[in-house]
Structures are given as structure tokens and as C-alpha cells.
Amino acid sequence: MQSEKEIEDFILNGHKQYLNNLSVDCVIFGFHDQQLKVLLVRITGRKDWVLPGGHVNIKETVDQAAIRVLQQRTGIDNIFLQQFQVFSEPDRSRIDWLYKVLKKYYPVVKKDNWLLQRFVSVGYYALVEYTKVTPLLDMMSDASEWWGLDELPPMLMDHRTIVNEALQALQAGLNSKPIGYNLLPRKFTMPELQSLYETILGKKLDRSNFSRKMLAYEILKTNGDTRKGAARKAPFLYSFDLIKYRKALKEGLNTGW
């Protein structure tokens, strides 16, 4: 993926190719086993985890930088992502720590290296279909795994905060962003959709009423196929009617006024 030579070049000459004080961090959400998960990365030889992130090329927008990072991490194109907040505490970068890590890879690195400056980070949350992701590594990381939101490992810098804020943004966008569409497989059952809503909102919803409401929006379509395989009634398979779905989201799925 990245050669030693490329990394060396990145460390030494990255300041010419990337914006020097700006980075992106991505909270990648997936949904599995009725749980929201986030994809985290472990720095090679370290025990703490970080969010997948990266720098902004001088020729690209911040959104494009985030898309690039996500593509490199998950192997997926066309990921839904949403900018939600800028994180800019002057001392958020843990420069002393980063210096040690860098020095391990590239012993002659100097203290005035561009990577050891202060970085302001643009926070994104991304939604992916859990099963489609193959967590990928690069030379700076030796692990890339899904973690349940309730059992997150120790995370570096302010990354834990970023996850929390991302979750809030996700909750806030439930009725106006295509969250169901991007987090579920193309075909899904009503109970699966409900379970997604329940985990994001953190509360139980009435099964019967939920179904009625979703169907009333007319954003779902089905051809009558069912998901068999268990000793119970086989639930119908639905998929989103994208045209109507997008239209409905523009108005917002609920609120008056």
C-alpha cells in the first residue's frame, strides 16, 4: 500500500503537498448485531486506538480528503459522509507523543517537522454497510477493527470526544439524513430497520406503530420477498424507494412547522 520510501517522503516533504494545520478525522459507523459500531485503527506497536484520519492535499477540498481517507480504510467508494464539527483545541494534538512515534519510524525526524505542528481537525461521520467493509491497514497501523459504542478501547487525543459528538450528530440527523439507507444492506426487514432506529435513539419503539409509520411515508418498497430461515413468520424484505426517500428527507420525516 505505502512503501517505506513514500512514508519518508510524506514525513519530509508532506508540508509542500498538504495543508499544514488542517486534518480530517472520520467516525465510521456500521450496524451489526443490533449495535452501532465504529471502525478504529491502532498505531503500529502501540496499544491505543485512533480514528482513521488524514491530511488535506493542497489541491483538494476537505470533503475530498475525507472521501480519500474512507476509501483507503474501507475499500468502499461512494460512502455517505457528513461534516459535523471542527476540533481545534490548541493542545489537542499531543505533539510530544507524536514525536516519539514518528522517531521510531524515521529516527532523524526533527522537532520542527510539519507533522509536529498544531492541527485543527474537521470531524466527519460516515455511514457504511457493515458487511461490505474490509478494514484495511497502512504502514502506520497494525490493526483496524470494529468496536461497539459501549465498549470503546482507550483512544488517543480527543478522539473519544469526537466519537461522542459524532453520535449526537447522527442522532440529530436521523430524520433528515439518509441514515437508514446507508447503514443497512440494500434489502432489509422491518424489524431490522426498527432495531436500527432503536439503537440510534437509545429507546424502544412500538413494533406495530413503527411499521405503520414507516410504511405511511411511502419511502419503502417491497416485491413480497421474505427472509426465511427461522422458526417464525418470515418478515418481508424492503428496500428504499430512493426518489421518494430523498424527497421525504428534504422535508424532514417528522416535525410540524
Next chain:
Amino acid sequence: MQSEKEIEDFILNGHKQYLNNLSVDCVIFGFHDQQLKVLLVRITGRKDWVLPGGHVNIKETVDQAAIRVLQQRTGIDNIFLQQFQVFSEPDRSRIDWLYKVLKKYYPVVKKDNWLLQRFVSVGYYALVEYTKVTPLLDMMSDASEWWGLDELPPMLMDHRTIVNEALQALQAGLNSKPIGYNLLPRKFTMPELQSLYETILGKKLDRSNFSRKMLAYEILKTNGDTRKGAARKAPFLYSFDLIKYRKALKEGLNTGW
């Protein structure tokens, strides 16, 4: 406010004191004559207008930079402000244009000056009480005025876009941010509050139902004082019950779920 010497120092040495690729732009909203207004600034000797903005000091957060800009522009402390989006098109900065303007002030400026780099800007919207604002100038601007949203003057770079996005963020936050509180004077009448809602939402609301609903939230308090001065029944003066108001906003003023 700023001496020639200070400006010269800013141009020549600002790159040591401020982040080199990051700025803030503020859409300052006020409410007057039943209209939303934004405070714009005209560059000295130019006819186009820009949003009040500024650079981020290496020791401050982006929020603090925005607060500083707002304070310098309006003379008000404790302004409510809300980050809403990052603007990062690589060519948004109109560097050629900026070069000409700079050169006018400071003829020996060079093309590699830090101000002529690409800037990513964090967009904020701010809410102020219209009457409390005294638009202030600095040496780079020769006018600072309120403009109605329907009659904005030509604006430089992507600032018109930023205003549009800010308005959408404002609308989206109407039920969860203290918008009424920050845009209206401390005491206000029910018709004034309704008019604010109507202009932000861009539609008429039923008077009777609006009043009933607002009072039902129990976020308003009154001591029975009225606003006299017109040939009609004097409307009651209300103010927000901050404790209940904040609590209500946390839940959101409307939606189910």
C-alpha cells in the same frame, strides 16, 4: 483601532502568529422591521462586500477566533455563535484579487505572502440583538452595514454561498437552539416572537395557535407589563424563562421520538 504599523506587521509577520491555512467567516444575523438582516463589511475603496472574518491565532481555538472577530465587529460580548460548515474549495480565496488589494495598502508585498495562500474557512452564524450593535470598522474596511436577506449586495468569493448555508442552518436549529432568545431584545411581545418565527421559517403561522403553543411550553414569563405606544391594545411583554427554556431546547421544541 489598528495602526498602519500593526497592519504592516500583520501582513509581514502574521504567518508566525496565525494558522496559515485556516480562517473564520461569520454570518451575523439580526432581526429588525420583521426582517432578518446580516452584517456585511466593505473593503476600503472597493464596491463589493464580504462577511466579517479573521484568522485563527496559533494559541486560540477556532471558536475563540470567531468570538474575537465578532467582538471587534459589533462591540458586543457574549454573542451566541454556532459553527455550521467548513468551506474549502481550493480556489475559493480569489488570490489574484487579494493580491491587488494588499498591494494597495502595502506596495512591497510579495506574491508568496502568507495571506495569498489558500484558506479553508470555518463558517459560523451568530445571533445578536439588532439594536445593541454598533457596526465597527477597522482599517481594511470603510463600511459596515446591515443588509436584508432579500436584497444582499454583490459579495466576494463564496460569501454569498456561506450566507445561504448559514440561513439553512439557522432554520434547522430553530427548535433546538436559543434563537429567539438571542435575536430578540430581552423583553418582547408575542406578535414579535411570532414574526421572528415566521420570517425564519418563511411562512405564516396561525396567531391563536402560535400563542397557545408557545405558552404551553412554559418557557416564557411575564409580569403583566405591556408595550404601549400604539392605538391598540397594548401587548404583554414576555421574556424567556432561561432555565425552562434551555431544558426545553435540549429535548427539542417539537418532534416526537
Next chain:
DNA sequence: ATTCAATGTGTCATATCGACCAAATTGAAC
């Protein structure tokens, strides 16, 4: 006294909500 807008209250049809029940359907157990 007259005018005018603000306010308070009421109604009424309709929509929505939440809670609950009944019917239908599936694989598994026997």
C-alpha cells in the same frame, strides 16, 4: 366614542400517538 390590533377562548374536523389485540405465517419439535 371610535378605531384598531392584541388577546383569550372555543369549536370542530382531521391527523397522529400509544397501547393493545387478533390473525397470519414460519420452522421446529414431536
Next chain:
DNA sequence: GTTCAATTTGGTCGATATGACACATTGAAT
């Protein structure tokens, strides 16, 4: 094959909220 358990799906119903009006009253200015 029949029965059973689990779960989906659809229907009911009362309580509540909404939106659109109507009507009476108030109080300040002139």
C-alpha cells in the same frame, strides 16, 4: 402431518395534538 412457539403484520380505539376558523373582549390612541 400436527402442534407449538415465536414473531410479523394488520386492525382497533381512546387520548391527544393540529390547523383553520369564529367570536368576544381588552386597552391605547385620537
